[in-house]
Amino acid sequence: MAQKTTYFDPETLAKIQGLSLRAQHIVEGYISGVHRSPFHGYSIEFAEHREYAPGDDLRYVDWKVFGKTDKYYVKQYEEETNLIAYLLLDTSESMAYRGPQASLSKLEYAKCLAASLAYLILQQQDSAGLATFAGQIHSLVRPSGNPSHLKQLLHVLEQATGAGKTATGPIFHDLAERLNKRGMVIVFSDLFDRPESLLAGLKHLRHRRHEVMVFQLLDPAELEFPFRQMTRFKGLEQLDDVLTDPQALREAYLNELQAFLKRVKVGCREQRVDYTLVRTDQPIDMVLTSVLAPRMSQAKL
Amino acid sequence: MNHVFAVLFAFGFGNLAMLGWLAAASAPLLIHLWNRRKYQETEWAAIEFLLAAARRNARRLQLRQWVLLAVRTAIVVLVVTALAEPFFDQLGMRFMPGGRTHKLLVVDGSYSMDYRPTDRSRFEQAKQLAVQIVEASGPSDAFTLVMMGSPAQVIVGTPALETGSFVKEIESLRLTHAAADLSSTLALVRKMVERVTAKHRRLEHHEVYFLTDLGRNTWAPATQDDPAGVELQRQIDQLSAQARLIVFDLGQPEPENLAVVHLKRNEPFTIAGHQATFDVNLRNFGTRPRLRQVVQWAVDDRPVGETLVDLPPGGEASVSFGHRFETPGQHVVSVQLSPDLLEVDNRRWLSVPVKSQLRTLCVGSQPQATKYLDLALNPTGSRQSPVHNQTVPESALSELDLGQFDSVFLANVGQFTKTEARLLVRYLRQGGGLVFFLGDQVIPSRYNALLASERRPGERVLPARLGPIVQEAQYRFDALDYRHPLVRVFRGQEQAGLLTTPVYRYFQLTIPAAWPEAQVALAFADGRPAIVEESLHGGRTVLVATAASLASVDPVTGNPWTTMPAWPSFVPIVQELLALAVGNQIEQSNGLVGQTLSAPVPAAQRGAALNLRSPDGQDHPVTVLTDSDPPRWTFAKTVESGLYQLGLRSSAESASATISYAVNVATVESDLAKVDSQHLPEDLLVETEWRGLNADPVGQISRRAGVHRMLLYGALGLLLLETCLAWRLGRSLA
Structure with a gap:
């Protein structure tokens, strides 16, 4: 178990150079842990039998084979991809922040998470696309189910650097117009933007009948504000600096942050957006499990 | 405006230099500024939330910082101010409009204050301190002055506003050689405070300053739980309700002192040409051994001998010497020790009356009655005997001048006339000694009526009243453990036959409760008194319950009342009776400081003004009580030890002469050990550290009164407040 945990520990990941290796490391570790892909969908053509494992949908148990052999087998079908996943990665300057307790910056963590999901999706012959953005869309990779497509996705992810000011609302509006095929939109961002604008953008995406999943990534320092000495906080994304006694402002800051997070969370829930708050010191498998486990119980992602 | 100045000038500091540290009060501000300059930098993504938090709490943050800064600065200011020993002149009472203070200075005038650890004695230091207190006081304060002695003495009773004359009174104070009486001093001080409160209503506050060495013998009772201590503590409690009580401790730790504690003559009387012996007791009150101390004795100021003694710490030594006058x-006779830091008790005097012969008178109802007495008084019958006895019949009593006799024995005198009774009273007042033997001629009712009246104490002569004759034969006396000096000589001398003296008849003697001074010297085996004596009217009277001769007989059986005159114990008993009867003579010419000197005016000096010269050479007129028979002179102000000399008017035959009276210190003050001030009642504010500071003892008192302590408590309170504020305000920003 300890060995498994190290697979996803951000500290361990930080030591692995290259996003491809990191994604592989995560996915292989994850798959070997759960022994089952969460991305099995509907299929038409029978492919093969597989011995029943607890958790398998009973609808696919082949009762004829059971009658003959007294053993449970489930039928597996040739998949027909009907899922298109759009990975949207925030690459604004605030995403480049890495606190004193974290091993990865928010952006690095988001890249790992996005690459891992892309790896998983493509392994299941689904299609994955990618958009990186800050104040505007920096790059847009059209979705494809070709396994070689992963290389392109990883390349774009690796090229992304934290810079620029976030403008999630307009970006989401723009993307909602551009993404023609209905699919799943997966957002990786700290969402440090005006909540009204952000939620309006998400609403637009939902309006276009996309299923939306949001990973809000925050550094542990941002959530705990552990500073003690007099500190000058240098604002990213062209915001002012603050020179203050952190202890005096800690509770007030945390209250402001919690109010923001609550508003985002409630807004997402209202729009049936799947929302997950991710701490960048959290093992990635925990994040994946918390998101994918409910989907594994469903037939389809 | 005047008030403002009054406040400014009423405030002062004992250690002004410490105020330089007030600059440290800027430390919190500097630290704050330094912290603002010295900070770490970090990039911060969630800056919007931080900006929002800072915006919303900017005022509260600023207020918090100012409050904390103020509290921290105040802590430094309070601590530094406390260390600077602040005081309020007038103890802050100037702040009250019209508030004026009555300051009562009590200067310890006991002789332990004459201890001289430096070039100045404690008493001189006390006077200087008193002057400093006066000079450091406000112009509207008033002063009174008391000298603590035995008894306490009011020097300035009416509150003095004019400090110049008051200071002169302080400077003219002279040390007495008396012991200090704390109880009477407290009573006097309380009375004065009450009087000033009633008569001087503008003097709203009272402060009592005790300038004393805190001698253990004076102050220790106030620390104890016995009845005397409880009473003293009650007095202090009562006084502290009316006034602030401040004690300036002028004593030193472990003082060294030697003293002559006793000088006494061993014989009851001294005859010229006969050897007299004296005993001296010396004591070391210090903690170090004092070896080879020189003790000198002198007669009439002429040294006649000396010796060396070793005195262990806290120990005594005795010296005996003889002298023939x-x-x-x-x-x-005087004895002197080597000088030390307290010289008052290094010398002691004894005024010794020396007789050429002791003259006694025996008065009897018949010659037989005094026959044995005459023999017992002068057993050798020699004219050179120390005792010359004259025997007369009772009818001659009123014709004699009893004053020429040292002692008068009255044996079986049937009754006395009023004139004779008056003569006997007069004789006692002259210091004479009367010895009464009873017998078959005695009419008890006449004795009781004229000589033992309970209603006329001034005419009393007998120490007991006569009851009925007891006829039960007694073959034993009870010596009552030989406690009385009269029979002490018989201790261990059973062959002298005192206890087995046969007595067949005697008068039952009773001592009324109103005569507590009367003592039973010897009792019968059944407990009834056999011999009763009393110091009365300045003389001494002795009453023997039975007869002094074999001539008193039982009329029924014809047996004598007693065969004591023929018993071996008779001569020593009569000799001891004589010693007892004349013993008062030496007491009349010796006394202790504070006691009243009194003696009959010599016949040749009647009508003349008498002067008594005190040891300091000053002449004092003495009070003559002319209504007394014989007239007596008295002198109460025996404030110094030494010789007081009564001047005698010169007559045609002789030049002027003097009679010396020796007055010695009561050595209770020779023990210079101090009481532990920690054990004194809390109402007494004891100031022990005033010596190191030359000026302004009032400021010292105020400091000790707790101004600095209050400031430190304030600083402590602010420290707690600072912690609380830092925590609470930090939370309240949420």
Whole structure:
């Protein structure tokens, strides 16, 4: 178990150079842990039998084979991809922040998470696309189910650097117009933007009948504000600096942050957006499990 | 405006230099500024939330910082101010409009204050301190002055506003050689405070300053739980309700002192040409051994001998010496120790009346009655005997001048006339000694009516009243453990036959409760008194319950009342009776400081003004009580130890002469150990550290009164407040 945990520990990941290796490391570790892909969908053509494992949908148990052999087998079908996943990665300057307790910056963590999901999706012959953005869309990779497509996705992810000011609302509006095929939109961002604008953008995406999943990534320092000495906080994304006694402002800051997070969370829930708050010191498998486990119980992602 | 100045000038500091540290009060501000300059930098993504938090709490943050800064600065200011020993002149009372203070200075005038650890004695230091207190006081304060002695003495009773004359009164104070009486001093001080409160209503506050060495013998009772201590503590409690009580401790730790504690003559009387012996007791009150101390003795100021003694710490030594006085008259024997830091108790005097012969008178109802007495008084019958006895019948009593006799024995005198009774009273007042033997002629009712009246104490002569004759034969006396000096000589001398003296008849003697001074010297085996004595009217009277001769007989059986005159114990008993009867003579010419000197005016001096010269050489007129028979002179102000000399008017035959009276210190003050001030009642504010500071003892008192302590408590309170504020305000920003 300890060995498994190290697979996803951000500290361990930080030591692995290259996003491809990191994604592989995560996915292989994850798959070997759960022994089952969460991305099995509907299929038409029978492919093969597989011995029943607890958790398998009973609808696919082949009762004829059971009658003959007294053993449970489930039928597996040739998949027909009907899922298109759009990975949207925030690459604004605030995403480049890495606190004193974290091993990865928010952006690095988001890249790992996005690459891992892309790896998983493509392994299941689904299609994955990618958009990186800050104040505007920096790059847009059209979705494809070709396994070689992963290389392109990883390349774009690796090229992304934290810079620029976030403008999630307009970006989401723009993307909602551009993404023609209905699919799943997966957002990786700290969402440090005006909540009204952000939620309006998400609403637009939902309006276009996309299923939306949001990973809000925050550094542990941002959530705990552990500073003690007099500190000058240098604002990213062209915001002012603050020179203050952190202890005096800690509770007030945390209250402001919690109010923001609550508003985002409630807004997402209202729009049936799947929302997950991710701490960048959290093992990635925990994040994946918390998101994918409910989907594994469903037939389809 | 005047008030403002009054406040400014009423405030002062004992250690002004410490105020330089007030600059440290800027430390919190500097630290704050330094912290603002010295900070770490970090990039911050969630800056919007931080900006929002800072915006919303900017005022509260600023307020918090100012409050904390103020509290921290105040802590430094309070601590530094406390260390600077602040005081309020007038103890802050100037702040009250019209508030004026009555300051009562009590200067310890006991002789332990004469201890001289430096070039100045404690008493001189006390006077200087008193002057400093006066000079450091406000112009509207008033002062009174009391000298603590035995008894306490009011020097300035009316509150003095004019400090110049008051300071002169302080400077003219002279040390007495008396012991200090704390109880009477407290009573006097309380009375004065009450009087000033009633008569001087503008003097709203009272402060009592005790300038004392805190001698253990004076102050220790106030620390104890016995009845005397409880009473003293009650007095202090009562006084502290009316006034602030401040004690300036002028004592030193472990003082060294030697003293002559006793000088006494061993014989009851001294005859010229006969050897007299004296005993001296010396004591070391210090903690170090004092070896080879020189003790000198002198007679009439002429040294006659000396010796060396070793005195262990806290221990005593005795010296005995003898001297033969060649001439009769009043002589003075003195003993002196080597000088030390307290010299008052290094010398002691004894005024010794020396007789050429002791003259006794025996008065009897018949010659037989006094026959045995005459023999017992002068057993050898020699004219050179120390005792010369004259025997007369009772009818001659009123014709004699009893004053020429040292002692008068009255044996079986049937009754006395009023004139005779008056003569006997007069004789006692002259210091004479009367010895009464009873017998078959005695009419008890006449004795009781004229000589033992309970209603006329001034005419009383007998120490007991006569009851009925007891006829039960007694073959034993009870010596009552030989406690009385009269029979002490018989201790261990059973062959002298005192206890087995047969007595067949005697008068039952009773001592009324109103005569507590009367003592039973010897009792019968059944407990009834056999011999009763009393110091009365300045003389001494002795009453023996039975007869002094074999001539008193039982009329029924014809047996004598007693065979004591023929018993071996009779001569020593009579000799001891004589010693007892004349013993008062030496007491009349010796006394202690504070006691009243009194004696009959010599016949040759009647009508003349008498002067008594005190040891400091000053002449004092003495009070003559002319209504007394014989007239007596008295002198109460025996404030110094030494010789007081009564001047005698010169007559045609002789030049002027003097009679010396020796007055010695009561050595209770020779023990210079101090009481532990920690054990004194809390109402007494004891100031022990005033010596290191030359000026302004009032400021010292105020400091000790707790101004600095209050400031430190304030600083402590602010420290707690600072912690609380830092925590609470930090939370309240949420």
